[in-house]
Amino acid sequence: MRYLRDRIISLVVTLFLISAVTFFTVNVLPGDPAILILGTEGDPERLDSLRQELGLHQHALVRFTDWLRGLLSGNLGRSIRYSVEIGPLIRNALPVTLLLAVASVGLALLISIPIGIGCAVRQGSFLETVSLLLTQLGMALPSFWLGFLLIHLFALELGLLPPAGFSSGASLILPALALAIPRAAVLTRVVRSSMIDTLSQDYIRTARSKGLPQHLVLYKHALKNAAVSIASVAGVHLTQLLGGTIVIEQVFGLPGLGQLLLAAALQRDLPLVQGLVVISAALILMVNFGVDLVLLGLDPRLRYE
Amino acid sequence: MRQGNMPLWIGVFFIAVVAIPTIISFFYTPFDPVVMEIDVRLQPPSSAHWFGTDQYGRDLFSRIMVGGQTSLTISALAVGTGMLIGGTLGAFSGYYGKRTDELLMRIAEAFHSFPSILLALLAVTILGPGQRTVLAAIAIANIPVFMKITRASFMQQSKFEYVLAAQALGASDWRIITRHILPNSVRVILVQASASFAGALLAEASLSYLGLGVQPPQPSWGRMLREVQSIGDMAPWTVIFPGIAIALIVLGFNLMADGMRIKGK
């Protein structure tokens, strides 16, 4: 219980620090949002009154406290760029990124668990050599390059899947694959090595010598033991993906958090940047927390550390 | 054991294949990598231009040679910085534990939860796009990684009997760290450095793809890929060769990391 309380306090403190750091970094940056709104066609004479409208004439501290107050009451303010409330903007983009991240990790697990186990069981076999080679290759390719390749192959040549945009779940398959391949490569190795560790342990040998069928030994006893390390690596990938899908969102034209953030930062839409950073950070911290709880559930030994 | 060394040597070989031309490029390139010759644009590979020419008629082979300077230097400096800072902090955290540990780990977690791409975007807007920015962004992203790994190793080692014995004998912390723990942690850190180097090369490519990286006319592999994205179907060599350069050297560093892991066991 004490552990829970400490974690929650630490979560809140971290979030506050992130909000403050983001707000002040973003606010000292060059590039005045009022100038951006006017562009090359507006009248520069309008600058001052526009700054007033946007509240930019106030001191940064005042704006920060105003913003914090809004945040606590669930109001993230209005986007300068889109002239709409930020809440719904993020709500529209969040599912895309979330689904993409979850689907990628899911796919990566789906690919890596059978291959990893296969490698562990048949150590030194041809299968292992080929798989290890492929995983190395999977980790070495830049994800956007993989994205070009997948679009070219599955969308243009074969016409099987939509190449870009977000119109249905099928739109997520290629981007999720582009993100999953390098991660599957890492996970395959984790599965393999933890399975090798587990399989060499006494109780597995005992189970085998008792004549338990191979798949039961593997999936019931060995995988259970290896699950801790697999889950913790998968958790790390999930949190990384929540903040790291931007390149793939760009390649596949997906309207997720990453694209919104890139657009907001380039347009100097300060309220939107702040909102996005705080929401993403909160999301990541919560997933981190969740993963830790899952790990505790999987391996009671960790509770006493 | 002999089989275990294979990844290491294959890795070293791949790294050499890409790194040696890069080193040569400091003294010599077949063509000027920057000057444009619009008349010979988009030529397929030939005996004059081994890898063909790009949309401005520049020799791709020369550009890939020189591009390596940028990509490799940025990655080396970024990983080095991350290793130095992260390693030091992690060592403190792991060795002294308690309060220091808690504080440092909380900061590390905050950094970790900060979307790394936003970090890069912030860096771009503060420093302006370019080498420094990419370097800073990758270095900062690497600090918590090295911090965690060094901390874990130090924590583990400091519970070992030989450290406890040294402490009981009244050896200073400095001596214990530098003489006893560090030599035993070096391998873990180096393995991570090799893997991080591979990651840094990919990160540089991604940031350049988003247009946040190195400035023209200076070539970098990532920037080259961004510039030719739309002409890939028409002049595939412009996309294939820089991609192979990245993949090969990343593969090299990953294999080297593997080799070192196996060798130590």
Added chain:
Amino acid sequence: MHSTTMLKRFCVISLVLLVLVGGSNLAVANAETINIAVPTDPDSFDPTRSVAAATAEIAFNIYEGLVKSTPDGQVTGALASHWEIDPSLKIYTFYLREAYFHNGSRVTAADVVNALNRARDPEISQRAGNYQAIDSVSAQGDNQVIVELKEPYAPLLYELTELAAAVYPKESAGLANRPIGTGPYKLEEWRPNQYIKLTRFDQHWSEQQPFFADVYFRIMPDYNSAVVSLKTGSIDLIPRLEASLFHQVQGVPNLAVYAAPMNLVQLLAVNNARPALSDLRVRQAIAMAINRDQIIIGAAWGQAEKLYTGLSPAMPEFYNSNLEDLLPYEPARAQALLQEAGYANLELTMTLPSAYPLHVQTGEIIADQLRRVGINVKIEIVEWGTWLEKVYTQRDYDLSIIGLTGKLDPHTILSRYVSTNSRNFTNFNSPEFDRLISEGISVSGPERRSIYDQAQEIMTREVAGVFIMDPMQINVLNAQIKGWQSYPVYVIDVAALYK
């Protein structure tokens, strides 16, 4: 047992989620729906607020003013069926036709007066500067609007075609994301960063109903993915495709390509106020070191027209086509001029906006060309926000490349080079030029043309900037869709399209 199931469950759940989303969201293919790829969201649908071209091209379908532009750059009636101009050229009388707003109410003269008065109020409108020639706007009855000018102002009708002069109901609020206009389409839904959905407005005054009932403008910042989507059929139209992607759509059987001058003036902005650059010889040397043919091949894939003046050939009435030989490409003379001016080893910085690949590529080639005559150019690529602040507003730069959006009237385009103009970011200063521009607004016919001919010659000879090219606007459609109209201004005329 427990942990294995958990892992399995996670995989299964993520797949089920995918399928669920896939099932519920599948776009229904509809013959009366058109999907158009656009690179960015509009800035605001409030006519007094919007300054982005990206908004104007969509808003053309939603809003109308008294008049609108035609594909050949002329002015035709929109809400006004016709108009009369008093012989003094100062009083315009517009006669309104029977038209309805998207909210069902009838358009009255009072609505027009309100909209125009707001458009010219500097406290309200971002574009008020364009309407300062207007002295008063008044209603006569329910369907006549009288616009009185302070003095004759030839560009007035063109200015009234702009989004800033669009008409909306007098009592409306929140137009920024809930526009109410009179156009053939109304806004149904705007999901920022995803799409803008328009639906056909059945009460439009035009007899002809548009073919497409639903219009989606899908936000696709990356043209590569837009092109792939066009080829696979999930997008029907890409307006203003980047030239570097032209080869991908050329000769594809089920695609139709329409190319026309964009009416965009791309120039090498030369900061006339910088010490070295205030020397006319240096500016002329820069102009003569530039090989436009190479730039157009290298950066625009041959899809552009060379420019030697600040107007585009898309405006044939005023474009001065005799300036080509004024400062031709002669690197040797450029070098000599630099020697003469005492700048044999000049160092300059070129600040480029990263958001525009065409300008960045042009800049790279120009930097290379300038290096060949001994000017060492350092390239600095900045984000759009930084560019606007540093280059455009503070004018703190040596060289830059930018494209200036074309308008229908030469005054609107050329007046920005007047020494006192707040948008004169090249710091061009020529009293003769200033005088010509102020004369141009009060005359018409051949006399007006001759004034702008002279003005263009001055800005080219004295290098207000080095004008490079007008890129082609390459519009690509699914070949089943007919009726595409290219405009010399930012317009996507959806109502004209049919299958």
